[in-house]
Amino acid sequence: MSYYPSNHQNSDYGAPFAPPNNQGYYPPGGFNLPQSPGNPPPIPSYSYPASNYQPHPPLPPFHNGYAPTYLPPPASQSHGGYTPGPPPSQSTYPGVSYQTPQYSHYQNQASIIQYRNTPVPAPVGYDLPPLGDIAAGYDPSMDIDKIRKATKGIGTDETALIAVLAHLGSLPIASLSAAFKARTGKTLVEVLDSETSGYFGETLHGLVQGPLWHDAELARSAIQGAGTDELLLTEVIADLTPSDRQNLFMAYRMRYGRDLQADIRNDLSAKTERLFTMMISSNPPPDNVAVNFQQVEHDVKALYKAGQGKIGTDEITFCDIIINRSKPHLAALCDAYGRKYKSLTKVIKSEFSGHMRQTLLFILEGAKPKHSMEFGPGVWRDAKMLEKSMKGLGTKDKQLVRRIIRYHWDRPRFEAIKAAYQKKYRKSLEGRIAGETSGDYKKLLVAIVKGI
Structure with missing residues (x-):
C-alpha cells in the first residue's frame, strides 16, 4: 500500500514528493512544512x-x-x-x-x-x-x-x-x-x-x-x-x-x-x-484522518519551548502532545522536529527519567517513521521489545x-x-x-x- 496518494505534486515545499521505495518512509529530504496553506503535503x-x-x-x-x-x-x-x-x-x-x-x-x-x-x-x-x-x-x-x-x-x-x-x-x-x-x-x-x-x-x-x-x-x-x-x-x-x-x-x-x-x-x-x-x-x-501540518509545526514549537528551549521541562506539554495525537501526526512530528532541532526521542531521553520517559518513548517509537512504511506502525519497536526480553544474562x-x-x-x-x-x-x-x-x-x- 503506497504511503502517498496518487495525486502528489511538486509544490512550494522544495524537493518534489516522489513515492518512497521500500527502504524509506519519507522521500529524500523528508517533509517540508507548508509555506502556503493552500498546498498541504501529501x-x-x-x-x-x-x-x-x-x-x-x-x-x-x-x-x-x-x-x-x-x-x-x-x-x-x-x-x-x-x-x-x-x-x-x-x-x-x-x-x-x-x-x-x-x-x-x-x-x-x-x-x-x-x-x-x-x-x-x-x-x-x-x-x-x-x-x-x-x-x-x-x-x-x-x-x-x-x-x-x-x-x-x-x-x-x-x-x-x-x-x-x-x-x-x-x-x-x-x-x-x-x-x-x-x-x-x-x-x-x-x-x-x-x-x-x-x-x-x-x-x-x-x-x-x-x-x-x-x-x-x-x-x-x-x-x-x-x-x-x-x-x-x-x-x-x-x-x-x-x-x-x-x-x-x-x-x-x-x-x-x-x-x-x-x-x-x-x-x-x-x-x-x-x-x-x-x-x-x-x-x-x-x-486515517488527514494530518494537519500546521498543527505539526505548532507542536514542534511547543515541544521545543517545553524542553530544549527552557530550563527545566514542561512534562505535561510533552504528555499532551504525544498522547493525544494520531500515529501519522506523530510520525510527521518526529520527522519535522528532527530536521529542525534534533531527534525527538533523544530529547525525551535527556529531559525525562523513570516511568514517564519509558512510556513516552514507547508511544513515540510505535509511531516513528523509520521502518514504518516497510513493516507497519510499531512493528520495529515490538521486534526490539522481544529482543529486550532475551538480551543479557538470563x-x-x-x-x-x-x-x-x-x-x-x-x-x-x-x-x-x-x-x-x-x-x-x-x-x-x-x-x-x-x-x-x-x-x-x-x-x-x-x-x-x-x-x-
Whole structure:
C-alpha cells in the first residue's frame, strides 16, 4: 500500500514528493512544512503493507455505563488466522509470504467485536461462554477429546497440548473454551492450570484466555499488590484505540468487579498518575484522518519551548502532545522536529527519567517513521521489545511470554514483526527463542511463533 496518494505534486515545499521505495518512509529530504496553506503535503496512509488490510472502524462510545453497540467485522478483513467473508488473497510482507487459512463467515448468533485488530467474542462475563458458533469451520470436539486424554490420569502429555493449542486463533480458542466447559463442567483454564506449571503453564494460561481476557488479567497484575508495574501497564494500554479501551474496561469490571480506570489512578501518584490518566482518557484522531501540518509545526514549537528551549521541562506539554495525537501526526512530528532541532526521542531521553520517559518513548517509537512504511506502525519497536526480553544474562521469561502471546493474535502483523526481527538482528525469532528457552516451554513458544 503506497504511503502517498496518487495525486502528489511538486509544490512550494522544495524537493518534489516522489513515492518512497521500500527502504524509506519519507522521500529524500523528508517533509517540508507548508509555506502556503493552500498546498498541504501529501497525507500518509498509515497502515500495514498488506494489500488486504483495512483498519476496523471505531466502535460507538458507551452509553449508560457498560453497554456498547457491537459491530460485525468488515467482510474483507483477516485477523488472527480466521477470515470473515470470502477468503482474501495472499498477504505478502517484505521477505515473508503468509497465506491466511481458509474459514467461512462468522455466524450471526454471536456478537463479535474487534479488539486490537483481532476478532473476539463480546465480553459477556468472565467464565460465561460466548453464544453461537463463533468460529465457523472449526469443530472443537476432537480437540476437547485430545486435551482430556492429555490431562487424564498420572502425568500430562505436554506435546499433545502444544499440538492442539499453539496454532489456534482467537475465535477457535473461545469456541474451544466454551465447548470444553459445556462438556466437562470445568473451565479449560482450570484444567490446564492444575496440570501444568512454570512458564509452560503460564504460556498456555495466557493462550486459552484469548486477547481480551488476557489483557484484563495483565492489567490487574500490573497494579495488584505492592507497587505498580508501569512497563506492563504501558504495554497493555498505550496502543489501544478508544473502543479497545472501552472493551478492556468492560472485561476488567466483569472479571474483577472493579473499575480499571479508578484502580490505575489509585495505584499511582503525582505526574505518573497524570500521565496514565491522560492515556486512558485520550481520544486522538483516527489514523486515517488527514494530518494537519500546521498543527505539526505548532507542536514542534511547543515541544521545543517545553524542553530544549527552557530550563527545566514542561512534562505535561510533552504528555499532551504525544498522547493525544494520531500515529501519522506523530510520525510527521518526529520527522519535522528532527530536521529542525534534533531527534525527538533523544530529547525525551535527556529531559525525562523513570516511568514517564519509558512510556513516552514507547508511544513515540510505535509511531516513528523509520521502518514504518516497510513493516507497519510499531512493528520495529515490538521486534526490539522481544529482543529486550532475551538480551543479557538470563531471559526475562514473563516479558517474553506475554509479548509473544499478545503479538501473535494478529497473525499478519506478527509475520511482519518476525520479518523486522530477522532484518534487525540477522537471525530468526524462532531460532533466538529456541536458544533462550528449553524443554516443553521452548517447544510451545516456537510452535506459537511458527503458527503451526
